[in-house]
Amino acid sequence: MASQVNFDKVVRGQRVVLPDEICPAEICIKDGVIAEIRKGSASSFEAGVEVIDAGDLYVMPGVVDSHVHVNEPGRSEWEGYVTATRAAAAGGITTIVDMPLNSVPSTTTLAAFQTKLDTARDKLYVDVAFWGGVVPGNEGELQAMIAAGISGFKCFLIHSGVDEFQHVTEPDLHKAMQALQGTNSVLLFHAEVDQPIGTQTSTSPQAYQTFLQSRPKAMENHAIQLVSDMCQQYGVRCHIVHLSSAEALPIIRTARQRGLPLTVETCHHYLTLCAEDIPDRATQFKCCPPIRERNNQEELWDALKARDIDMVVSDHSPCTADLKLLDTGDFVAAWGGVASVQFGLSLFWTNAAQRNLTVRDLVDWMCVTTSDLCGMGHRKGSLEVGKDADLVIWDPDGTFTVTEDIIQHKNKVTPYMGRVLKGVVHRTLVRGNTVFSSGTFSSQPMGTILLKPTN
Structure with a gap:
């Protein structure tokens, strides 16, 4: 029996902009949300997990x-x-x-x-x-x-x-x-x-x-x-x-x-x-x-x-x-x-x-x-566990x-x-979905309406 896939997608980079530092890290995404952040060297993931490697590009919210x-x-x-x-x-x-x-x-x-x-x-x-x-x-x-x-x-x-x-x-x-x-x-x-x-x-x-x-x-x-x-x-x-x-x-x-x-x-x-x-x-x-x-x-x-x-x-x-x-x-x-x-x-x-x-x-x-x-x-604005997996991968130079x-x-x-x-944008992900990549867009709209909580 195949092992369960813990994540849908991983975004990996050498310059990931986290709230406390910019460092090598992996943003692990499940159901459109950041499920885990792993700092440091690259991990191995189960078969079926899409890994996007940003290399030296910035990965930020x-x-x-x-x-x-x-x-x-x-x-x-x-x-x-x-x-x-x-x-x-x-x-x-x-x-x-x-x-x-x-x-x-x-x-x-x-x-x-x-x-x-x-x-x-x-x-x-x-x-x-x-x-x-x-x-x-x-x-x-x-x-x-x-x-x-x-x-x-x-x-x-x-x-x-x-x-x-x-x-x-x-x-x-x-x-x-x-x-x-x-x-x-x-x-x-x-x-x-x-x-x-x-x-x-x-x-x-x-x-x-x-x-x-x-x-x-x-x-x-x-x-x-x-x-x-x-x-x-x-x-x-x-x-x-x-x-x-x-x-x-x-x-x-x-x-x-x-x-x-x-x-x-x-x-x-x-x-x-x-x-x-x-x-x-x-x-x-x-x-x-x-x-x-x-x-x-x-x-x-x-x-x-x-x-x-x-x-x-x-x-x-x-x-x-x-x-x-x-x-x-x-x-x-x-x-x-x-x-x-x-x-x-x-x-x-x-x-x-x-x-x-x-x-x-x-x-x-x-x-x-x-x-x-x-x-x-x-939900938005920073790369933290529990927030939406909204990321931009870009080249500052x-x-x-x-x-x-x-x-x-x-x-x-x-x-x-x-x-x-x-500053050139290479890829934009909204809740883990790639909506823009190197000049092309997702085949259909992937965004959603946001309503402010009332509590």
């Missing part, structure tokens, strides 16, 4: 990108679940969290959340969790959405860019905060508020400076002070999405010194791109808040190193090419959003490696903290050029076209 706009249903011509999750898989991402707006209906009711789940099912190449939305008047929906497994909620303090997802005022926020007290949920803020702009030195709609001056840092600074005040008043966990203004960092530091449950993310485009290098008419660079000056970028990097910023995400926010107005180059009228979900790991590593940061830093900022934010830290033929997201407009990036 799959990236968790907690800020992705998929836009399906309703605007699936902008992006859809198949294309977004294939792009994620190609970039070493094993979990994304889908934002509540740009789809129709927006995810602001329990019924709309169910529509999202029904739409996403059977289309996912990586695992997907979901953010709900806070809009004026929907505070009565929030607890039911939490009970249904929503990861948390997002609101805008300024026009969201789409009319059906309305921004909230202070009275709306008080109602939402009261509804969220005691729930262990989190409220994410697009932290910009309307402010007087003052005199603009540039007025041409084709000039990047015109757009940049129209979204000054003061818009973020005032908004983040409001968030800090709300966080202190209610004790509800709050999170600042896509921080771009380094001037707001003292407000964030003060809030944390008071012990407030406030976390902060920034994005690859703020750490990679700077205003001085954006050509006029190049509307693929437009996003909100805007990409700011180089000295501001350096302050963001310093804040990241100091752990004043907790995580780095893509804010993948694509649209159809016509909405970018590339023909007229009108920065004022073009849709704002950067498409980048596929390249986040490489974008970050290209810059981090130049700044003497480590792969462990990358894991902290792109796997651990992001999975904790969306309520999936018990390899390089590639961003070209249209390798882009997997639906619309190929990106500010990174032609850029040489460092």
Whole structure:
């Protein structure tokens, strides 16, 4: 009688990124979960166990990108679940969290959340969790959405860019905060508020400076002070999405010194791109808040190193090419959003490696903290026994050029076209299933829907 196979699969490597060290190890997988981790030299396994030998490539937890706009249903011509999750898989991402707006209906009711789940099912190449939305008047929906497994909620303090997802005022926020007290949920803020702009030195709609001056840092600074005040008043966990203004960092530091449950993310485009290098008419660079000056970028990097910023995400926010107005180059009228979900790991590593940061830093900022934010830290974010076998095998020294033929997201407009990036993804495994390997994808979607536990 043949002996029982203890594991389905083993991933072996010389540089396995474990929570306590990077070392030779074997990740033993059973039923999609890490069943055992063996440090040191190679073991022998029963016949029938698939062994993937990564050699000297890094084996680390799959990236968790907690800020992705998929836009399906309703605007699936902008992006859809198949294309977004294939792009994620190609970039070493094993979990994304889908934002509540740009789809129709927006995810602001329990019924709309169910529509999202029904739409996403059977289309996912990586695992997907979901953010709900806070809009004026929907505070009565929030607890039911939490009970249904929503990861948390997002609101805008300024026009969201789409009319059906309305921004909230202070009275709306008080109602939402009261509804969220005691729930262990989190409220994410697009932290910009309307402010007087003052005199603009540039007025041409084709000039990047015109757009940049129209979204000054003061818009973020005032908004983040409001968030800090709300966080202190209610004790509800709050999170600042896509921080771009380094001037707001003292407000964030003060809030944390008071012990407030406030976390902060920034994005690859703020750490990679700077205003001085954006050509006029190049509307693929437009996003909100805007990409700011180089000295501001350096302050963001310093804040990241100091752990004043907790995580780095893509804010993948694509649209159809016509909405970018590339023909007229009108920065004022073009849709704002950067498409980048596929390249986040490489974008970050290209810059981090130049700044003497480590792969462990990358894991902290792109796997651990992001999975904790969306309520999936018990399953995702680190290579530990009992967690999902989500892994990426990649070469930190390899390089590639961003070209249209390798882009997997639906619309190929990106500010990174032609850029040489460092860090090549060889294989992505989601719960032990290979979903991407050396340019090819699994024959069918292998991802699943993730619902946040309610206890």
